[in-house]
Amino acid sequence: MKRYETLADDIARSIQSGLLQPGERLPSVRETCAARKISPSTVFQAYYLLEGRGLVESRPRSGYYVAREPVRLPPEPEAASRPDGASRPVDISDLVFQVLQSSMDRDRVPFGSAFPSPLLFPLQRLGRALAKAATHLDPWSTVDDLTPGQVSLRRQIARRYLVEGIDVSADDIIITNGAMEALSLSIAAVTKPGDAVLVESPCFYVTLQVLERKGLQAIEVPTHPREGVDLDALAQAIARHAPKACWLMPTFQNPLGCTMPDANKRALVELLARNGIPLVEDDVYADLHHQPVRPPPAKAYDRDGLVLHCGSFSKCLAPGYRIGWVAPGRFRTRVARNKLTSTLNTNVPAQLAIAGYLEGGGFERHLRRLRERLAQQQAQYVAAIAEAFPVETRVTRPLGGYFLWLELPAGSDALALRQRALAHGMSLAPGPMFSPSRGFGHCLRLNCGHPFDARMAEAVATLGRLASG
Amino acid sequence: MKRYETLADDIARSIQSGLLQPGERLPSVRETCAARKISPSTVFQAYYLLEGRGLVESRPRSGYYVAREPVRLPPEPEAASRPDGASRPVDISDLVFQVLQSSMDRDRVPFGSAFPSPLLFPLQRLGRALAKAATHLDPWSTVDDLTPGQVSLRRQIARRYLVEGIDVSADDIIITNGAMEALSLSIAAVTKPGDAVLVESPCFYVTLQVLERKGLQAIEVPTHPREGVDLDALAQAIARHAPKACWLMPTFQNPLGCTMPDANKRALVELLARNGIPLVEDDVYADLHHQPVRPPPAKAYDRDGLVLHCGSFSKCLAPGYRIGWVAPGRFRTRVARNKLTSTLNTNVPAQLAIAGYLEGGGFERHLRRLRERLAQQQAQYVAAIAEAFPVETRVTRPLGGYFLWLELPAGSDALALRQRALAHGMSLAPGPMFSPSRGFGHCLRLNCGHPFDARMAEAVATLGRLASG
Missing domain, CATH: 1.10.10.10 (Winged helix-like DNA-binding domain superfamily/Winged helix DNA-binding domain)
Incomplete structure (x- = not known):
């Protein structure tokens, strides 16, 4: 215990x-x-x-x-997942694209969406920062700092690492078109087609799609719904498959919401370092902690430059600005070169706008408000699920982010539920999207990043009824 | 004749x-x-x-x-290139990155740069359009139209195709992070690692770097310095190597500045269609024509959806905004999926700003001024080169864009010249950057996209002296 x-x-x-x-x-x-x-x-x-x-x-x-x-609150999922331990090619995209297509409609209740409500962000204030950046743009900045990105923004990001006591300087950072590009460049820098990559089970479907696109194999590692990836199982998978990389979300994982305890993060980094395996760390939700303290990333324990730490402003500040970054450790040159020949550079006014906003000091105040909202919304959704769903339903209680993971009663079919939910004007993200072996057939991820208003209350009630029938 | x-x-x-x-x-x-x-x-x-x-x-x-x-003007290069016809893996990046590194310094004379002077662009007016877009941003637009991009911008781009009489609708267009991403996604959509791709000789070095990164083979096709790729040689290469794609810049090619005659473009598209080979068409300079009429792209002759037409606003309107696009024909779904899992989306305020600017109607006026400037600058650089360089030097007279291609006297060493130019505070793009077989050792590409002022006049004189000695 x-x-x-x-x-x-x-x-x-x-x-x-x-x-x-x-x-x-x-x-x-x-x-x-x-x-x-x-x-x-x-x-x-x-x-x-x-x-x-x-x-x-x-x-x-x-x-x-x-x-x-x-x-009366629903019980939490307690059991770690038990994938079969195989290394397999990924073929998930058709399912995922189908589901994504149905999440894009503004009129649908966005339970299946990966984005929180855009109304939670200070888009007006950011807009003013962008306007200022754009009208005072130094023309030469548009051809400077091509690959790593604007130095003013890299300095602001480095400052935040410094506050956390993490040794990452402005020169160690490459600005990217969102975390998506950071992750895609990172995994490309440490693998070749055919290589095997360790992932959580379940894991974020876009991770799987990137592995599929790059011709990589996925090894699903047992993952606990509160504590994240199982390190013993991870060690066994390393021994068995000699994977070339590990791609994890140790903090507020998507979809489980689980966070590895600090000691596990440290042990993870040490285990990987002993085996010379790079860690691609997807850390886009860490700023959305509901508790007062930001959990440290695995990168905090990185002594060998093996952790490629990927972050973003899309989930905590500026959706649609597409500004992310990677601190790629010893793989900096490789990542920079891949960036140069895939997108060359990142929108300059947006980089300067975010740098300006961060310098202005409003970011922490915004984050405090956002965290309170998200924590409150999560409690409201959990309570509503307790009311509406079958009593055997288990629901996670993530300590950050805006996703709930539901285990429906055994025998439930989340893919079929998705179809019925669609007919009632709701999108859903069914469990099998999150697994190359198409497990988690009775599970679903539910977005609680949208204010819990009357429409949402009714939608949760309807979904609970559909799940019961 | x-x-x-x-x-x-x-x-x-x-x-x-x-x-x-x-x-x-x-x-x-x-x-x-x-x-x-x-x-x-x-x-x-x-x-x-x-x-x-x-x-x-x-x-x-x-x-x-x-x-x-x-x-007295220098003669033009007259002979088409004569590559050896082999299909080979590409290993050019180290040289290219070395050269690029030395082009990024603001204080160097940017002869080697790939960008025109940022002072030639209406960054103030664009900045106001961006400010307006940012402060009136519909929050939901940040999560809408995720992959294809903002519909207002796609409509504006489709309108320009329509004016040219080309059958591309807003739904056929995907907005990208600059043309670089458009090209990278396009070649990925039509090849697998190991496939052979036809390229011009010489060709843009980033093309070669992308082939290198993706593990593709390059086949250099003889290319005439005024009329572009040699279609007979192209047909022979198809018969010999069964390439999976063709990647060309039929209008104002980088580095030669050559433009395929309209009839050749049509014949190219027909030849490729007969062989079922997709054409990745890099068309980022077409708006910079010095003559009154915009040359049609090869896409204008595409009846089979085999041409992936890539464009950008970076070279003609908005450097640093990183807004490009691709009209991928029958490969739309594949390109859209690759985009989703590599960068997800493109900066939304910048898309809306450019759409707003285009709607405002100032674009054509700006383009007319820009074309006049570039044509005038080119004439000034050519005349200065005539003064300063060895008499045997040949110089292209492109009908658009802002690059000159110089053939120095036989025996000249452009790589060595680059080193001496660096010591005199100038960057240079030597010929071997543009060829997987490292040909064109006596050639160089010279940027004439910067106003020909006293500093530039002196730099051309110095470079001519270095090339003579």
Whole structure:
């Protein structure tokens, strides 16, 4: 049992025994850290687990309290996935493109969408930054810094690494057309067609599509819905398949929402370093943590330059601006060269606009508001799912991001449910999209990045009815 | 002998015989068309050839006149290239990256640069269009039209095809991160690693780098410095190597500046169609024609959807905005899917800004001014080269774009010249960059896209001295 689980169980017993009364404030994180000699993130994990079980509730800017009336919340998925361990070519794109096509319609309820509501972003303020950048554009900046990107933006990104205590300088960064390009360039830099790549099970479908396009093999590694990839299984897969790269999302994974504990991230990086295997780290959701502290990326433990760390402003600040980046470690030259011959450069005014916005200092304030909104929305969606879905339905409680992963009762068919949901004007992302072996037939990913209004409440109720019938 | 050559020779004889006097206006294009039953573009080709020989001169918005004092102009290259006809893997990138690195310094004279002066573009007006687009951005547009790009921009581009009489609708177009991405996606859509691709000799080095990155073989086809690729040789190469694609720049080719006559473009498309071979057409310079009429692309003759036509606003309107497009014919779905999993989308505000600028109607006016500037600059550079370079030097007279191709006297070493030029603060693009077989050792491409001011005059003089010594 993990430390945070022990702590959570202790508190749960205190609540059941009446030592902690309904409405009473839990000990502060600082007190608990000092008393138990554990880290703040362990305490938060315990409090989150209890919140997920409906035993405690958080009040913004105040702290955690024993829930006044215990809510019936759906259970969390508990079992790690059990893929068959094979290395296989990927052939998933037809299914994925079908599903994506049906997610693009503005009039559909976007449960299957990969994007949060664009209304959550400061597009007006960014627009002013862009207007300023565009009208004061130094003409020569359009042909300067061609491949790595504008130095002012690389400096701002490096500053954020510095705050996290991560050793990445402006020169280590390459600006890309969104994280998508960062990831695609990264995997291309460390593999050749036919190579095998370790991925989570389930994993983000675009990862699978990139492997398919590049003629790479995928090895699905068992993944726990709260703690991420199973390191023992990962070690076995390395021994068995000699993969050439590992492509993971260690923080707020898409679709599970799971986050590897810090110690696991460190162990992961060490395991890969011992085997000389590069890690492509997709870290686009980390800024959307619901708890106060940003989980460190695996890159924080990288001593060998083997981690290619990919980030983006698309999910936390500027959708549609298509500005991402990669800190490719020792693969910098290869990534830069591939970038030069695939897209050459990234939109200059947008780079300068985001750099200007970050310099202005509004970013952290925006992020705080966004995180609160996303955490609140997630709680609302989970409660609504508890009302509407079959009682055996399990639902994740991610500590960040805006995706829920639902395990429907055994025998449910998420692909069929998707068809029925479409007929009711909703898009859905069924489990088999997220697996090269087409597993997770009874699972689905649900977007909770859109404000939970009356339309959404009705849609969740309808979907629950469809899932029950 | 081609029609335009016959016409040019007739006029040259009239000048030599005194029938046409120095300073006298040449017959108007309309008169000559009617009298000889030939097309305007043939007449313009003849006049350009005569201008290139120093026998006539053009006066903006007035017409062509017999030159008052015959200028000594360097001869044009006349011989088509003679590559060895092999199909070979490409290994050019190290040389190219070395050269590119030395072209990025703002303080160097940019003879080796691939970009014209950014001061030639209406960046202020575009900036205002971008500011307007950004501050009035519909938030949902950031997640709409993900892969093909904003419909308002696709409509504007389709409108320009329509004006040219080319059957490409808004739905046939995919917006890309510059032409670079359009080309890279296009060649990926029609080849697999190991396939052979037909290219011009010499050809744009980035073409070679893309082939190298994708593990493709290159077959260099003999190319004439004025008329482009040799169709007989192309047919032989098809028979010999069974290539899977052809990648050409039929209009204002980089580096030669050559343009295939319309009849050759048509014959090219028919030849490829008979063999079922797709044509990736790089057409990024076509809007920079110095003659009044825009040469049609090969796409104009495409009846089978086999031409993937790639364009861009980077060279004619908006450097640094990274907005290009492809009309991929029957390969649309494949290109769209590759785009989705490589960069997902293109900067939305920039798409809307360019669409807004095009709607505003200032584009044609800007283009007219830009073309005049480029034509004038080219004449100034050619004249300066005539002064400074060894007399045996041959120089192209492209009918559009902003590159000159110089054949130095036999035995010259362009790679060595590049080193000496660097020491004098100038970048250079030596011939071997443009050939997988590292031919063209005595050639170089010279950028004449920068205003010919005192600094440039001095630089050309210095370079001529270096080339002579």
